[in-house]
Amino acid sequence: xxxxxxxxxxxxxxxxxxxxxxxxxxxxxxxxxxxxxxxxxxxxxxxxxxxxxxxxxxxxxxxxxxxxxxxxxxxxxxxxxxxxxxxxxxxxxxxxxxxxxxxxxxxxxxxxxxxxxxxxxxxxxxxxxxxxxxxxxxxxxxxxxxxxxxxxxxxxxxxxxxxxxxxxxxxxxxxxxxxxxxxxxxxxxxxxxxxxxxxxxxxx
Amino acid sequence: xxxxxxxxxxxxxxxxxxxxxxxxxxxxxxxxxxxxxxxxxxxxxxxxxxxxxxxxxxxxxxxxxxxxxxxxxxxxxxxxxxxxxxxxxxxxxxxxxxxxxxxxxxxxxxxxxxxxxxxxxxxxxxxxxxxxxxxxxxxxxxxxxxxxxxxxxxxxxxxxxxxxxxxxxxxxxxxxxxxxxxxxxxxxxxxxxxxxxxxxxxxxxxxxxxxxxxxxxxxxxxxxxxxxxxxxxxxxxxxxxxxxxxxxxx
Numbered sequence: 001x002x003x004x005x006x007x008x009x010x011x012x013x014x015x016x017x018x019x020x021x022x023x024x025x026x027x028x029x030x031x032x033x034x035x036x037x038x039x040x041x042x043x044x045x046x047x048x049x050x051x052x053x054x055x056x057x058x059x060x061x062x063x064x065x066x067x068x069x070x071x072x073x074x075x076x077x078x079x080x081x082x083x084x085x086x087x088x089x090x091x092x093x094x095x096x097x098x099x100x101x102x103x104x105x106x107x108x109x110x111x112x113x114x115x116x117x118x119x120x121x122x123x124x125x126x127x128x129x130x131x132x133x134x135x136x137x138x139x140x141x142x143x144x145x146x147x148x149x150x151x152x153x154x155x156x157x158x159x160x161x162x163x164x165x166x167x168x169x170x171x172x173x174x175x176x177x178x179x180x181x182x183x184x185x186x187x188x189x190x191x192x193x194x195x196x197x198x199x200x201x202x203x204x
Numbered sequence: 205x206x207x208x209x210x211x212x213x214x215x216x217x218x219x220x221x222x223x224x225x226x227x228x229x230x231x232x233x234x235x236x237x238x239x240x241x242x243x244x245x246x247x248x249x250x251x252x253x254x255x256x257x258x259x260x261x262x263x264x265x266x267x268x269x270x271x272x273x274x275x276x277x278x279x280x281x282x283x284x285x286x287x288x289x290x291x292x293x294x295x296x297x298x299x300x301x302x303x304x305x306x307x308x309x310x311x312x313x314x315x316x317x318x319x320x321x322x323x324x325x326x327x328x329x330x331x332x333x334x335x336x337x338x339x340x341x342x343x344x345x346x347x348x349x350x351x352x353x354x355x356x357x358x359x360x361x362x363x364x365x366x367x368x369x370x371x372x373x374x375x376x377x378x379x380x381x382x383x384x385x386x387x388x389x390x391x392x393x394x395x396x397x398x399x400x401x402x403x404x405x406x407x408x409x410x411x412x413x414x415x416x417x418x419x420x421x422x423x424x425x426x427x428x429x430x431x432x433x434x435x436x437x438x439x440x441x442x443x444x445x446x447x448x449x450x451x452x453x454x
Contacts, residue, residue, distance in 0.1 A: 016291035021269060050316070118390065120318050122361075124240055124445040143445050145271060147293075147318055188293065190238050190269045 003027040003201050006041035008068070010058040012084060013047030014187070021187040025198050035067045043201060044068070044077055047187075048084025052095040052109060052150070055084050056102075065102060073104065076178045078204035080197075086174070086181035087152055095150050104179060106155030112148075114167030120149040127172040127184070129162040134203040135175055136162070139195045144172070144184035151183060180204050205230060205264075206420065207276070209248045209257060214424055216372035218325075218340040224424060227260060231267040234423075237430045240445055241271045243296070243364065243394075243418055245323070247339060249277025250299045256283060258290065265291040273321055275364075284311055288319065296321040296364055302337045302344050302351075305358060312359025321394075322355040323364040324348060326381055333381050340368045352385045352393075360391060364418070367397035374400030374421050382412030394418050402428070402436040409442050 005022045007015050009031045019029045022045075030037055038044065046068070048055060059065045072079045081089050090101045093109035101109070112121060124143045129136045136142070142162075151170035154160055164172040164183070173182040180200055186193035205227050206213050212227040224230070227244065234242055244264055246256060255277045265272060274287050275296030284295050295315075300307050301322050311320045325336050326348045333348040344351070352363055365385055367378040377398040386393040392415035395408045399419050408414040422428050434444045 014288070014291065014293070016265070016289065017293075020266065020291065024269070118392075122318055122392075141446075188269065188271050190235070194269060 003042050004040060005029045005043045005045060005201075006038050007031045007045045007047060008038070008064065008085075009033045010046075010055070010062065010064055012050045012055045012058060013082075014049050014185075015047055017185075017187045018045055018047045018082065021194060021197055022201075024194060025201060027201060033062055033064060035063070038067055038071060041071070041077060043204065044071060044079050046079070046081045046085035046088065048082060048086075048088065049147070050084055052084065052087060052093040052101075053097065053099050055088050056093075056099055059088065059102070068102065072179065078200065079179050079181075080200050080204070081179070081181035082187070083148060083183060083185060086183055087150060089179065089181060090152050091155075093150070105152070105159065105174065105176060105181075108153050108155075109150050110153055112151050112167055112170060117167045120147055121166045122147050124189075125164050125166065125184075127162040127164045129173075130160070133161045133175070135173060135180060135196060135199055137195075137199050137203075139192050141192050143189070144182075144186065144192060145188040146184045148183060178204060205234075205242065205244045207244060207246045207248075207257075207260070209246060209252060209254075213247070214372055214420060215247075218368050218371055220372070228263040228267060231264040234430075235267050235269060239270065239430050241273065241416075242268055243273045244275070245296065246276025250279070251339060255279070256287060258286065261287065261292070262290050273364075275321070275323055279307075281310060281314060284315055284319075288315065294319045294321050294362070296323045298323040298325065299337050301355060301360075302335070305354065308355055308358040308360055312361070317359050317361035320360050321362045321364050322360040323366065324351060324355075324385075325366045325368055326378075327368045328378070328381070333384055336368060348381065349384050349388045352389050356389045356391050362391055363389065363393045365393055365395055365414075370398030371396075372421055373398055374425070376400060376404040377408040377412060377414075377417075379407055379412040382408055382414050386413040386415070392416060400426075402433055405433065406437060406440045406442065409437075410440070 089104040159176040162172040212224040273294040335344040394416040395414035396418040
């Protein structure tokens with residue numbers, strides 16, 4: 001079956017870059033917020049650049065949160081959350097006050113404690129990955145592109161697939177059943193990033 | 205990548221423009237060689253009174269799977285919105301920042317400091333590093349170190365610092381300029397102008413304190429590749445993102 005990737009359009013993401021990366025891999029892509037179109041997806045991607053309060057408000061006000069809950073939690077459609085798109089699936093965030101997230105993953109989103117290092121954490125950084133993880137199959141260079149000030153403190157330790165160090169050790173990616181998520185931007189991480197997206201299409 | 209609205213170009217001291225062909229083709233080469241970031245500046249846009257050439261920029265974005273900064277002709281928040289929408293990651297502003305400094309704040313508030321780069325062009329006059337505008341033709345009336353601090357306070361996320369005196373000469377970066385600017389700010393400073401050999405790059409980082417270096421002539425006119433340069437920098441003790449394999453998706 002051909003892959004049909006729907007990239008969720010909720011006003012918060014670099015949707016063009018994500019779409020381009022999946023197109024490069026030969027997938028059919030659609031940027032959409034329409035439940036009818038989301039319904040036809042074989043894979044759903046929630047990108048994200050921006051702040052948590054705006055992100056969760058846009059998801060909830062547009063009714064997208066309900067559609068996503070149904071597709072991801074009930075129908076188990078493969079899901080990839082990127083950066084803010086990963087943080088939004090947590091229970092709670094403390095960016096600009098306390099806000100409830102989608103709650104698919106136990107844990108909180110908090111500001112990185114960086115001991116005087118610059119925030120946001122911007123640039124290429126190496127991650128430490130769990131061995132035999134499908135997410136990183138075929139990848140030989142474990143450097144990925146990050147832009148963030150907040151990170152997910154995960155309450156489910158068995159779902160973490162990689163970590164990164166910037167001031168403190170933080171979660172760089174996770175996988176729980178059909179839910180994949182990365183703090184870094186695979187769509188901006190050249191060969192390694194494209195390979196990860198290819199793995200998502202293949203294995204999620 | 206310097207662009208004049210039609211071609212990829214290279215200048216010497218902001219003059220002597222040489223045509224280097226298609227920016228889209230060059231972007232494809234840089235992507236396949238895994239450069240860490242690409243900076244695309246349209247040097248003619250503001251002078252010609254036009255905005256960014258979106259069709260060409262879209263073509264470049266199609267080739268890039270790494271972060272991309274786009275500058276030239278950005279005078280309105282709508283320019284930024286449009287560039288981010290089509291897939292740019294950061295935008296670089298220069299003349300609008302000088303003519304209307306509050307534009308830096310407006311851009312940073314709306315889109316976040318992480319995507320607002322302020323580009324600063326500098327000439328050394330009577331032993332002072334002075335900011336120039338209008339492609340190096342006009343003294344803006346202030347010193348580089350003072351302007352750098354001001355753009356940081358106004359919310360710029362990075363400074364793209366070009367020495368007009370060294371531009372295209374391949375005679376080495378002006379480490380004195382880089383040091384004077386980078387020591388006064390806490391945001392990253394990208395050094396541009398003068399790289400001709402790998403030692404120049406090492407000096408920009410180690411002596412000047414540059415957080416990143418921008419190269420053009422060395423790629424256009426010498427046999428160096430991204431990897432050969434990075435290997436020498438790592439050997440000199442500068443932590444780098446090492447790339448062991450060529451991009452095999454291209």
